[in-house]
Amino acid sequence: MILTHLSVRDYRNIPAAEFSPGRELTVICGQNGQGKTNLLEAVWMLTGGKSFRGSKDAELIREGAGFAVLEGVSQNQTRENNIRILVADASAGKKGRSARVNGVDRGRASSIAGTFTAVVFAPGHLSLVKGGPDGRRKFLDAALCQLYPDYIKLLRSCTRLTAQKNALLKQYYQTPDAAELLDVFDEKLADAGTQLSLRRQAYLAQIKPDILSIYRDISNGKETLEVQYEACFTADEPLLERIRAVRGRDLAAGFCTVGPHREDFSLFLDGRDAKSFASQGQQRSAVLSLKLAEAAGAQKITGEHPVMLLDDVLSELDDARQAYLLSRMEHRQTIVTACDASLFAKTDGKVYRMESGVLSEC
Numbered sequence: 380m381i382l383t384h385l386s387v388r389d390y391r392n393i394p395a396a397e398f399s400p401g402r403e404l405t406v407i408c409g410q411n412g413q414g415k416t417n418l419l420e421a422v423w424m425l426t427g428g429k430s431f432r433g434s435k436d437a438e439l440i441r442e443g444a445g446f447a448v449l450e451g452v453s454q455n456q457t458r459e460n461n462i463r464i465l466v467a468d469a470s471a472g473k474k475g476r477s478a479r480v481n482g483v484d485r486g487r488a489s490s491i492a493g494t495f496t497a498v499v500f501a502p503g504h505l506s507l508v509k510g511g512p513d514g515r516r517k518f519l520d521a522a523l524c525q526l527y528p529d530y531i532k533l534l535r536s537c538t539r540l541t542a543q544k545n546a547l548l549k550q551y552y553q554t555p556d557a558a559e560l561l562d563v564f565d566e567k568l569a570d571a572g573t574q575l576s577l578r579r580q581a582y583l584a585q586i587k588p589d590i591l592s593i594y595r596d597i598s599n600g601k602e603t604l605e606v607q608y609e610a611c612f613t614a615d616e617p618l619l620e621r622i623r624a625v626r627g628r629d630l631a632a633g634f635c636t637v638g639p640h641r642e643d644f645s646l647f648l649d650g651r652d653a654k655s656f657a658s659q660g661q662q663r664s665a666v667l668s669l670k671l672a673e674a675a676g677a678q679k680i681t682g683e684h685p686v687m688l689l690d691d692v693l694s695e696l697d698d699a700r701q702a703y704l705l706s707r708m709e710h711r712q713t714i715v716t717a718c719d720a721s722l723f724a725k726t727d728g729k730v731y732r733m734e735s736g737v738l739s740e741c
């Protein structure tokens with residue numbers, strides 16, 4: 380998968396930009412606060428209209444403009460796609476984020492997931508190691524959504540059922556036939572939740588050998604990373620049994636305390652919990668291992684290597700780790716941002732400069 384061109388209009392601090400990345404490495408350089416991450420985020424938006432910084436519609440539209448438009452041309456082994464993402468401010472009563480692919484209206488931008496595939500690393504993703512389980516679940520869910528369109532439906536159904544059950548738990552004593560209703564929710568949640576969890580477990584098991592070997596290579600064979608999924612049920616205790624067993628606790632808490640929405644996976648560095656043990660550079664290496672393994676997994680599953688989007692990736696890494704990463708960027712389309720373009724001097728990447736939202740090719 381490659382991006383051949385992106386036109387940006389009124390996105391963040393970028394009034395208008397034309398970006399034609401190379402087939403391998405492209406560097407977007409510039410000083411702090413100039414719009415490098417904004418451009419990388421604009422590329423990521425083509426994967427399904429989501430920001431990797433979790434921003435609201437209005438924040439994506441350039442101040443003073445009515446809407447933002449991103450038009451990308453992607454190419455995979457079999458075809459070229461023209462993807463157009465329009466961002467309007469849904470909170471102002473407009474349509475929000477919508478997409479067109481090859482001129483055909485596809486409705487909500489999230490519906491085009493899988494059309495253009497990318498893997499993004501942003502400094503905020505360091506929370507994959509240090510932060511709460513939510514970020515780790517999102518990592519698995521986002522990867523699965525890009526790979527399998529039916530996974531989005533399963534995820535939405537679990538999220539909806541959990542929200543509905545939470546509402547019932549809060550109103551339990553005021554709701555007629557609440558116990559029977561709760562039985563119905565429990566069965567539906569156990570069924571959908573088991574499917575969701577098994578999909579996540581299978582995916583993590585599939586990319587795990589790559590996660591471990593990439594980490595071993597980044598650290599030059601000096602450290603080992605281990606990954607362990609923490610499922611919401613076991614072979615001995617199926618999800619329905621577990622949910623039934625905690626009904627009293629759920630009622631007291633007013634929300635579902637067991638289910639796929641509470642799952643997690645642990646990362647161990649040389650046998651110790653990476654959350655409390657890993658240094659800054661080691662955390663970065665662990666997150667990069669997850670992201671590079673996600674890309675390698677996508678290539679194995681779909682035959683297409685996703686475009687790599689790496690925001691400020693080399694900082695905090697020692698020379699050996701930087702050299703390893705630069706070597707991984709060969710032969711795959713990779714777009715990186717950097718304040719210091721000299722870090723990429725030894726590569727023959729294409730270089731763009733971003734200054735106050737204005738992009739120019741060097």
Ligand SMILES: Nc1ncnc2c1ncn2[C@@H]1O[C@H](COP(=O)(O)OP(=O)(O)OP(=O)(O)O)[C@@H](O)[C@H]1O
Nearest residue numbers: 391392410411412413414415416417438440441442
């Ligand atoms: N909707 C918007 N309208 C106008 N400007 C915006 C909007 N959203 C963000 N900006 C501005 O975009 C600027 C650049 O942001 P960006 O994160 O891309 O910088 P950067 O070049 O990646 O910097 P750094 O090197 O510090 O990471 C910020 O100063 C921010 O104020």
Ligand SMILES: [Mg+2]
Nearest residue numbers: 415416691716
């Ligand atoms: Mg930035």
